[in-house]
Amino acid sequence: MAFDNRRLAQLANHDAFLQRHNGPDADDIATMLETLELDSMERLIEQTIPAGIRLGRELDLDPPRSEAEALDYLYRLARQNRVAKSYIGQGYYDTLLPAVIQRNVLENPGWYTAYTPYQPEISQGRLEGLLNFQQMIMDLTGMSLANASLLDEATAAAEAMALCRRANRKAKSNAFFVADDAFPQTLDVVRTRAHYFGFELIVGPAESIADQEVFGALLQYPGESGRVNDLSQLIHQAAQAGIMTCVAADIMSLVLLREPGTMGADIVIGSAQRFGVPMGFGGPHAAFFATTDKLKRSIPGRIIGVSRDEHGHTAFRMAMQTREQHIRREKATSNICTAQALLANIAGFYAVYHGAQGLRTIAGRIHRLTTILATGLRQAGVKLVHDTWFDTLRLTGVDAGKIHGRAMAQDVNLRYFADGDVGLSLDQTTTAHDVGQLFDVLLGEEHGLAVPVLDEAVVAEGLTGIPPDCQRESDFLTHPTFRRYHSETEMLRYLKRLENKDLSLAHAMIPLGSCTMKLNATAEMMPISWPELARIHPFAPQDQVAGYKQIIGELGAFLKEITGYDHIAMQPNSGAQGEYAGLIAIRRYQQAQGQGHRHVCLIPSSAHGTNPASAAMAHMKVVVVECDDQGNIDLEDLRHKAQAHHDDLSAIMLTYPSTHGVFEEGIREACEIVHEHGGQVYIDGANMNAQVGLARPGDFGGDVSHLNLHKTFCIPHGGGGPGMGPIGVKAHLAAHVPNHSVRRLEGVDAEAGAVAAAPFGSASILPISWAYIKMMGARGLREATELAILGANYIARRLAEHYPVLYKGSHGNVAHECIIDIRSLKSSSGISEEDIAKRLMDYGFHAPTMSFPVPGTLMIEPTESESLYELDRFCDAMIHIREEIAQVERGDWPTDNNPLVKAPHTMTDIMQDEWHRPYSREVGAFPTPAVKSAKYWPTVNRVDNVQGDRQLICSCPSIEAYRE
Known part of the structure; x- marks a missing residue:
């Protein structure tokens, strides 16, 4: 059968993505195999993977699809989702992400391809953004310390319970109290964690807290049904009884509500989702976790702190890194080893862009529209369960069936309680027109209520759902960072300045062993911004999420075939x-x-x-x-x-x-x-x-x-x-x-x-993996794995003459990563693995994984996406560094004054009038011709970790610090 040219072009295009994802071409592969003295990829795999576990067949997956084909099919699936107007609330709210943040952060590989900021000298942009997030949380919660985010609000609540248990040493009880107006999904996660910790969980009215014999308590503020309650007395009673209190707070409400810190809370947690992060069928969203100062050494997760570099300039870093739970191992009470950095940065930038006054406008409008709705419903004879509210109302004594029918007819999602009550939560996207539609849905179209008239009455009479004792009186976001960048021009330049400080995959390979920093292809990333995926509530009716169900089902099927397992749980x-x-x-x-x-x-x-x-x-x-x-x-x-x-x-x-x-x-x-x-x-x-x-x-x-x-x-x-x-x-x-x-x-x-x-x-990012597998197909996935193994062995072979390679298989091969041993070099020269890590910054690279799994080593992992040019560039840098170490060993350079111990070299170094170093400025900043052609400049010199831990500062520095 003959194929026309168009058909042939389509067939060729099917392989186009995998050829772009996999960095080495045929000539590169031949060169690498020749270096390994092998005649084929098959021979490499035979020598590397034990015969008894090799699959021996191609995976049963669809053939590779082109980017256009995959995105077209994915969009057809996404359109099966119905983007209804959501008033479900319950911790998830529609929001408006400013376009300047969407385009320049969420959709920008300079932000989303970077690694965790363990190397602060090349992470100052992200670290400043996360510090903004911490300052925002501290201001809004009234607490003295906040971390750089956790996975979600429910996980944060479980972490808060664990913190209460280990911090409340006087409490003899092994029970934890949860107020019965907490979000049900939060209670669900807390119950799981409590069961395996051996804690008893007590659920009851918040007002009964003082009657409990517990070590800690979780209160919701406002409650899940919208009640705004002054918690001061309850928290005081709890403290008198030796109970630590955690408050799960709504971040947008804290713009108008009294901050829990002034009420005496020990811990405040919540979700920053409604500060610009789409609902995305459940995530990812940055949780926040804030505490009193006395708990700063026990707070879970990462904290961004302020320190100094070796020249005394302000520099940011992850504080108290030894607190990470992998150090505590089997003694750990938490296994948190990650955060939601990208989402925390987005939420922090949302606050920077709007500033305090902008947030007051947004929160005030949400509350006023809720008050208009409450006022009209009361006039119509509808009973509200609570007389207080911020953005959420619970209606009782209504015909939920009729309301549900009218709501579905108008593509409106409300919350329906088991007892027949109906709830709804307003958000940033709600308009006066939407409130009119809600009256139609809740009362029928003959209600006769006019939103403008009700609005005038609310404004004239000063009506509010927030009790006087719960109204916020303190200012917030007073730092200059939150006051300066309110025009799009200023915000755009601020985001670009921060981005330019960081090294990401947009600059170079990130050769971290065990962390697999792969290409995040543009075609895979595009769908996360589609409204059909981004604006779906995680608890939307099942008939509205058919697209998500099919995407998740197909991804699950792919992963079952790839892993050999029978079931995939995505939670x-x-x-x-x-x-x-x-x-x-x-x-x-x-x-x-x-x-x-x-x-x-x-x-x-x-x-x-x-x-x-x-x-x-x-x-x-x-x-x-x-x-x-x-x-x-x-x-x-x-x-x-x-x-x-x-x-x-x-x-x-x-x-x-x-x-x-x-x-x-x-x-x-x-x-x-x-x-x-x-x-x-x-x-x-x-x-x-x-x-x-x-x-x-x-x-x-x-x-x-x-x-x-x-x-x-x-x-x-x-x-x-x-x-x-x-x-x-x-x-x-x-x-x-x-x-x-x-x-x-x-x-x-x-x-x-x-x-x-x-x-x-975090369902909204699952389509990324779906698209990767769909576009690679069985052959592409296999070839990617082969290339990852080839790249690691090529690096190991090239570096073996210069550094000992610590572990190899029976045929002398490594898997997809290799460990080089620095310990003997440290003995002979005084140069440590950290010195090599910092020196690599001068060559434009992120360091490999340091001192894991063996202290004094570097674990290197290339991925299949890195070309031979980039692999060689990295190997050349490492070999050049070895030559520099040799000069220290020979005594050409002193052990305390050489390019390695002085690394990284910044523009500040190069611009100094005096240069008291035994090597030239060129050697310091431009060690190879490749660096000269594309120089990445670290923005600070080596950061003082000890100083940052001893003097823990986790809030934004004064403006004078920036002037330095």
């Missing part, structure tokens, strides 16, 4: 949360089998710290399994410890390929040992990028794995979040994955609690 919205959800599924399954006594979790000594932290949160006892000199799990030690804990063995947590970057040949045997002793096998999906299309964890012994969609499946890291960590499970665990109290999930035990606020976690 966990981070990798660490996926670990927690997977372990809970194991524990629930064993409980159902009458084996709830099983509680021991075996974890290799090389594991990432979130593994033991997650096990501790699932109320498991961690037993460490040793590794041998080659970095492999010691199978004899595993066999011994599995036997010793035969009666109470619950699970093992493995990472594959190993954390040391090797395909261990004993993986099947390790799984079999655990299964023989009644345990389940959890395989951490952090290194899944080395397996896709070549091996499947569900085939070689895994019972459950989490998948880092922000690693293997191209969701961007966002400068420190968002992420997604869905779990794949075998059939016997499928009924025990997380469910959701507001939106029950099919095929899951109704009693299975939630781990995230929304049923499908």
Whole structure:
């Protein structure tokens, strides 16, 4: 059969995306294989991946689709969603994201492709944005300290409960109180966390708090039905009884409401979603977490602090980094290892752009329209459950069935309570016309109410739903940053200045081992802004979300085929949360089998710290399994410890390929040992990028794995979040994955609690992974994995003459990452892995992963998206740095005055009148010709970490600091 030219062009175009995603071309691949002394990619894979686990066939996925085809199909799916006018509220609200922020932050790879700011010298833009977020939260909540965001409001509430338990040392009770007007999804997540911590959960009216014998309490402000209640007396009574109080507050209401900090709250949490972040069917959204000063050393998550660089200039950094839970391992009470940095920055910029007066206008308008609605309903004889409100009303004694019929006819979503009451919440997008439509829906079209007349009465009589004692009196957002950038010109330039300070994938490869910084293709990112995906409430009626259901279903099917598992649960919205959800599924399954006594979790000594932290949160006892000199799990030690804990063995947590970057040949045997002793096998999906299309964890012994969609499946890291960590499970665990109290999930035990606020976690970013898989197809995914392995081995081979490569497989190969050992160089020259990391900034690169899993090492991971040119540029930089170290070893440069210990070099350095260094300015700032052609300048010199921790400052510096 003959094909016409158009058909041939279409067929060729199907491969166009995978050819663009995969960086090396055929000539690059040939060069790399020649360097490895191999004649084919097949030979490399044979030598690298054990034969016993190789898939041996192509994945059963559709052929690759072009970008145009994939986006066209995805848009047709998205249009199956019905974007109704949402008044559901319940923690999720429609909002207006200023276009200048949407285009220049949300849709800008300079912001969304950056990594977590562990290297502050090349992260000052993001760090300043996050500091703005913290200042905004501190101002609005009235608290003295705030972190740089958490995953969602419900998770923040669970973290607050855990903080109360470890901080309230005087309390003898093991019970926690939740007010019965808290959001149900928050209660759901808190209940899950409390169960595995062994806490008793008491739910009752907020007014009963003083009668409880508890260590802490959670109050909602305003309540889920809209009541605005002065919490001062309740908090005072709680304090008198030795109870710590957490307040879940609505961020927009705090513009007008008295701040919880002045009421005596110990902790204030909530969601920043309505500050410009679309609902997106549940996320991602930045939660906030604020505390009193005395809790600053215990607050979970990341804190951005103010320090100084070596010249004394103001510099930002992540404060108290040793507080991260991977340091505490099995002693951890939290496994938080990420944030929602991109979304927190958006919310912070929303506040910067609007300023205090702009926020007062927005919040004031929401409240006035709500008051108009309440006034009209009362005139019409409708009874409101509460006499106070900010933006939410609950109607009682109404005909909910008739209201529902009228609402559906007008594409209006309201909230319907089990007792027949009807609720509704207004938001920034609500107009006077919308209020008129609501009167029609709630009262019928013959109501005779006129919004302008009601508005005049509300204004003239000064009507309000906020009690006098709850009205805000203090000012907020007084820092110059929140007063200057209110024109689009100024805001645009401010965002660009911050972006220019940071290094992202838009500048260079980010060779972080274990973190898989892949290409986040433009075509994958485009759909997140589509209204059909962005403006959907997570609790919208099922018949309005057919598009989302199909996208999630198709993505689940893709992931099942890729992993070999039988069911995919999408709820966990981070990798660490996926670990927690997977372990809970194991524990629930064993409980159902009458084996709830099983509680021991075996974890290799090389594991990432979130593994033991997650096990501790699932109320498991961690037993460490040793590794041998080659970095492999010691199978004899595993066999011994599995036997010793035969009666109470619950699970093992493995990472594959190993954390040391090797395909261990004993993986099947390790799984079999655990299964023989009644345990389940959890395989951490952090290194899944080395397996896709070549091996499947569900085939070689895994019972459950989490998948880092922000690693293997191209969701961007966002400068420190968002992420997604869905779990794949075998059939016997499928009924025990997380469910959701507001939106029950099919095929899951109704009693299975939630781990995230929304049923499908951060659903609006799932289409990114869907599009990646759709456009790559089976062959593209396999080739991507092969190229990731090829790139890592190429780097290992090129660097092996200059740095020891620490771990290799039996054929001398690494997996998709390699570890180079710096310890001997430190002994001979005084140069540390941190010095190399900082020096790489002068070459225009982000550092590899430092000191993990082995102290004194660098773990390097290229991805399949990096071309041979970029791989060579990185290798050349590392080799050049080794030559610089040699000059220190020879004594050509002093150990305390050389380009490495003085790195990074900034414009401030180069512009100094005097230069008291034994190397030239050119050597410092322009070490290679490649750097001269495209120079990236770090904006601060090496940051003083100790000073920043000793003098913890987490709010915006004074304007004088910026003048420096």
